[in-house]
Amino acid sequence: MTAPWPGTPGRWEAGAIHARFAPCLAQRPAMTLSSDRAFFSAEIERLAGRLYGTALRLTHNPADAEDLVAETVTKAWAALPKLADRNCFEKWAFRILANTYISNRRRPCEVTAATAAEEDAQGQFSLFDRLHQPFLLWWGNPEQELLNKLLREDIERALAALPDDYRTVVVLVEMQGQSYAEAAEILSVPLGTVRSRLSRARSLLQRALWEHARAAGLLPHAHRREHVRD
Amino acid sequence: MSVTDQDKIRCEEVIAHLLQYLDGEIDGEKRAEIDRHLEHCRGCYSRAEFERLLRRKVAALGDEPAPPALQRRLKALMEEF
Incomplete structure (x- = not known):
C-alpha cells in the first residue's frame, strides 16, 4: 500500500x-x-x-x-x-x-499556500487562449487538432500530477457531477474554497497539457516555431 | 468579440463565468444571457466547446473496466449481504 x-x-x-x-x-x-x-x-x-x-x-x-x-x-x-x-x-x-x-487519507493533503500563491501569481492559464493567439487565427481549428492528439494517458498524467486537494475537487465535480455545494459538504470546506481549488486545478491541468503538447510536438507547426523563438 | 443588439452580456463577462456555466452553477437570467450570447458569438462558442470537450476527456478517466479480481471480490461481498 x-x-x-x-x-x-x-x-x-x-x-x-x-x-x-x-x-x-x-x-x-x-x-x-x-x-x-x-x-x-x-x-x-x-x-x-x-x-x-x-x-x-x-x-x-x-x-x-x-x-x-x-x-x-x-x-x-x-x-x-x-x-x-x-x-x-x-x-x-x-x-x-x-x-x-x-x-x-492518512493525513490531510492540503495544498501549500506557496503552491496556491504561485498559481495565482501566474494567472489563470487557458489552453484555448494559447492556441488562439491572434497571429495564428488563420490556422484552422488548433484546439480541435490538439484535443484529437491528446491521449487518455496524457490527460491521466496531468490529472495525477495535481496536488491531492485539487485533484479531488476535479474528480468530485467533473467525474462525479457533484455541485459545488455538494463538493463543499463532502470536503468540509467553504463553497469559495471549492471554487478556488477548481479554478487553480483547471489552470494547472491546462498548463501541464500545454507543456506536454510542446514537449511531445503535438502543437500545430506555427506554435512549434513560435516556441523555438522563446 | 461579437456583440449583437440582443446581447446584454459581453465576451469578457461570458469568459469570466464560462467554467461555472459549464458546471451548471449559473441559473436564471444570467444563464439565459450566456445561452443567447453563445448562439451569436463564434469565439465564445468555440471556447465553450473546447472546454466541454476537454472536461469530457477528463471525465472519461473515471471509467475503467473493473478488474476481474475486483468483480470476484464484489460478487463474494454481495453473497454475504
Missing part, C-alpha cells in the same frame, strides 16, 4: 465485512432484503467500472482503488435503507466513495 491511501489489508475482505455489518443487516425484513439485494447487485454491477475508475484517479494505485471500491460497496449496502430516493443511487454511491477516500 502506498501513501496517501493507507489501505489495511484484510479489513474489507468478505469475512471481515460480514462481521462488521452483521448487526445492521440483520434488522431488515426478509422481503425488503430480497428486493434490496436485487436492486443493489444490479446497480453495483452497472457502476463497478466507474466506481473503480474514480477510485483509481483518487488513489493512484490499483490495489488501493479496489479496496476503496469494496469499502464503498459495503458502506452503501449498510446505508441503503436510509436512501429515500433510489433514483439518486448513483450520485449517492459516488459520494460515499469520495467521503470514504477523504476520511481514510
Whole structure:
C-alpha cells in the first residue's frame, strides 16, 4: 500500500465485512432484503467500472482503488435503507466513495499556500487562449487538432500530477457531477474554497497539457516555431 | 468579440463565468444571457466547446473496466449481504 491511501489489508475482505455489518443487516425484513439485494447487485454491477475508475484517479494505485471500491460497496449496502430516493443511487454511491477516500487519507493533503500563491501569481492559464493567439487565427481549428492528439494517458498524467486537494475537487465535480455545494459538504470546506481549488486545478491541468503538447510536438507547426523563438 | 443588439452580456463577462456555466452553477437570467450570447458569438462558442470537450476527456478517466479480481471480490461481498 502506498501513501496517501493507507489501505489495511484484510479489513474489507468478505469475512471481515460480514462481521462488521452483521448487526445492521440483520434488522431488515426478509422481503425488503430480497428486493434490496436485487436492486443493489444490479446497480453495483452497472457502476463497478466507474466506481473503480474514480477510485483509481483518487488513489493512484490499483490495489488501493479496489479496496476503496469494496469499502464503498459495503458502506452503501449498510446505508441503503436510509436512501429515500433510489433514483439518486448513483450520485449517492459516488459520494460515499469520495467521503470514504477523504476520511481514510492518512493525513490531510492540503495544498501549500506557496503552491496556491504561485498559481495565482501566474494567472489563470487557458489552453484555448494559447492556441488562439491572434497571429495564428488563420490556422484552422488548433484546439480541435490538439484535443484529437491528446491521449487518455496524457490527460491521466496531468490529472495525477495535481496536488491531492485539487485533484479531488476535479474528480468530485467533473467525474462525479457533484455541485459545488455538494463538493463543499463532502470536503468540509467553504463553497469559495471549492471554487478556488477548481479554478487553480483547471489552470494547472491546462498548463501541464500545454507543456506536454510542446514537449511531445503535438502543437500545430506555427506554435512549434513560435516556441523555438522563446 | 461579437456583440449583437440582443446581447446584454459581453465576451469578457461570458469568459469570466464560462467554467461555472459549464458546471451548471449559473441559473436564471444570467444563464439565459450566456445561452443567447453563445448562439451569436463564434469565439465564445468555440471556447465553450473546447472546454466541454476537454472536461469530457477528463471525465472519461473515471471509467475503467473493473478488474476481474475486483468483480470476484464484489460478487463474494454481495453473497454475504
